[in-house]
Amino acid sequence: MDYFPIFLKLQDQPCLIVGGGEVALRKARLLLAAGARVRVVAPELAPELAELSAQGRLAHLAGEFAAEQLAGQRLAIAATDRREINRQVSEAAQALGIPVNVVDDPELSSYITPAIVDRSPLVIAVSSGGGVPVLARLLRARLESMIPAGFGQLARFASGFRERVKARFADVNQRRAFWEAVLEGPLAEAVMNGDDAGATREMERRLAAGDAAPAGAVYLVGAGPGNPDLLTFRALRLMQQADVVLYDKLVAPELLELARRDAERVYVGKARANHALPQQDINLLMVRLAQEGKRVLRLKGGDPFTFGRGGEEIDTLAAHGIAFEVVPGITSASGAAAYAGIPLTHRDYAQSVTFVTGHRQDGSIQLDWPALTRPAQTVVVYMGVSTAAELCQAFIGHGKPASTPAAVVEWATTARQRTLTGTLATLPGLIEEYRVASPALIIVGEVVELADKLAWYRRIENSAVTIQGG
Ligand code: SAH
Numbered sequence: 196m197d198y199f200p201i202f203l204k205l206q207d208q209p210c211l212i213v214g215g216g217e218v219a220l221r222k223a224r225l226l227l228a229a230g231a232r233v234r235v236v237a238p239e240l241a242p243e244l245a246e247l248s249a250q251g252r253l254a255h256l257a258g259e260f261a262a263e264q265l266a267g268q269r270l271a272i273a274a275t276d277r278r279e280i281n282r283q284v285s286e287a288a289q290a291l292g293i294p295v296n297v298v299d300d301p302e303l304s305s306y307i308t309p310a311i312v313d314r315s316p317l318v319i320a321v322s323s324g325g326g327v328p329v330l331a332r333l334l335r336a337r338l339e340s341m342i343p344a345g346f347g348q349l350a351r352f353a354s355g356f357r358e359r360v361k362a363r364f365a366d367v368n369q370r371r372a373f374w375e376a377v378l379e380g381p382l383a384e385a386v387m388n389g390d391d392a393g394a395t396r397e398m399e400r401r402l403a404a405g406d407a408a409p410a411g412a413v414y415l416v417g418a419g420p421g422n423p424d425l426l427t428f429r430a431l432r433l434m435q436q437a438d439v440v441l442y443d444k445l446v447a448p449e450l451l452e453l454a455r456r457d458a459e460r461v462y463v464g465k466a467r468a469n470h471a472l473p474q475q476d477i478n479l480l481m482v483r484l485a486q487e488g489k490r491v492l493r494l495k496g497g498d499p500f501t502f503g504r505g506g507e508e509i510d511t512l513a514a515h516g517i518a519f520e521v522v523p524g525i526t527s528a529s530g531a532a533a534y535a536g537i538p539l540t541h542r543d544y545a546q547s548v549t550f551v552t553g554h555r556q557d558g559s560i561q562l563d564w565p566a567l568t569r570p571a572q573t574v575v576v577y578m579g580v581s582t583a584a585e586l587c588q589a590f591i592g593h594g595k596p597a598s599t600p601a602a603v604v605e606w607a608t609t610a611r612q613r614t615l616t617g618t619l620a621t622l623p624g625l626i627e628e629y630r631v632a633s634p635a636l637i638i639v640g641e642v643v644e645l646a647d648k649l650a651w652y653r654r655i656e657n658s659a660v661t662i663q664g665g
Pocket of ligand 1: 420421445495496497498499500501502503525526527528531576577578579604605606607608609633634635636
């Protein structure tokens with residue numbers, strides 16, 4: 196270990212920054228965030244520093260650096276672009292035993308500043324020993340994405356109960372079990388969602404009952420359209436906490452990989468014709484698992500509330516008093532649009548977009564055709580490949596010109612993506628010719644014409660093919 200990490204208490208402590216530019220500004224902000232009394236030595240200040248000085252948040256010593264200015268300082272930072280001055284600051288500070296950092300110059304520094312992830316009161320500092328600051332910053336970015344924004348709130352909330360929990364559970368193991376149940380369960384999610392009142396009630400109940408059992412809950416999580424990169428931070432975090440993962444056909448194996456290693460995985464697949472598990476059984480399975488105290492993750496393709504039967508699933512959960520949370524995902528229409536270069540709305544072509552299902556009900560496709568065939572809109576059809584011919588015919592039959600551009604996007608956002616563009620007249624033939632199968636979306640409207648111009652995806656991933664016809 197080349198450097199010894201510590202967290203320094205700087206509240207109301209005098210700190211000196213030499214330099215008045217952008218770098219000095221960044222350092223001043225950090226020191227101010229830690230409550231330090233900041234003085235900046237520089238002939239002139241950059242506008243934002245001048246503003247902080249005008250607001251009285253820091254003091255400006257106009258002029259050149261002089262060693263006397265270091266008297267009584269707890270910390271010094273040299274942030275000028277003149278190495279000679281930086282060296283003077285460094286030497287003078289070290290002579291007085293004051294920790295000094297020269298920005299981007301480990302040789303002249305007695306301490307270095309880490310990359311910081313701030314979830315106060317929780318703070319993570321990362322250092323590469325001054326050698327490769329970029330590496331520390333990259334690591335920091337990863338940590339930022341892993342640690343929920345509300346983690347600071349959670350830390351504050353939990354520390355408020357620390358003494359009482361200690362008093363309630365004399366046994367260390369019990370105490371640990373209690374905290375694990377609280378910090379990894381629905382209570383913690385409530386705090387991070389800003390529901391302090393609800394979390395406090397549950398905490399009081401647990402303390403009164405001496406309840407250290409894990410709390411079951413169901414997380415209905417949108418997994419996005421298939422590309423694991425399109426998960427939300429929240430989805431990923433919950434996947435890594437889950438005890439059981441229920442998934443279906445639309446969830447790609449690469450996505451499932453990201454769930455906790457020892458989580459139980461249950462396939463509840465839903466091929467349109469052969470339901471692996473009827474919906475009602477899935478609902479009741481989730482209830483039972485949650486009642487056993489498990490954290491159940493129901494992973495759904497796209498967004499759970501967009502043709503995802505999310506509403507029905509939480510209905511059953513709510514009826515059984517199970518704690519649940521719905522995490523939105525990128526719906527496949529958004530994924531397909533971006534990856535095929537087909538904007539769903541466009542100032543010149545479409546002022547609105549409608550999502551419909553191409554599923555047959557009672558033997559036919561029941562849709563509001565007069566509304567769907569009006570001009571200047573985009574229609575995205577989910578679950579419509581197998582009924583594509585009937586759909587396109589209905590569009591035309593209800594007055595949409597046969598030459599209206601139409602596209603089908605199969606396996607959108609994944610390496611298997613294929614985009615076929617044509618018209619209402621030609622699309623069914625293309626779908627048949629190229630054997631397009633589910634999952635695929637049909638997009639109808641003038642915006643489809645932009646596909647060629649705006650498709651960035653296949654330029655990068657040449658495994659994704661675009662075929663133009665008609
Ligand atoms: N909740 C999902 C939709 C479930 S319905 C969502 O928000 O996307 C299933 C239909 O979604 C499929 O029949 C197909 O039309 C569409 N779909 C899902 N993933 C897709 C993908 N990667 N590419 C194209 N269509 C997809």
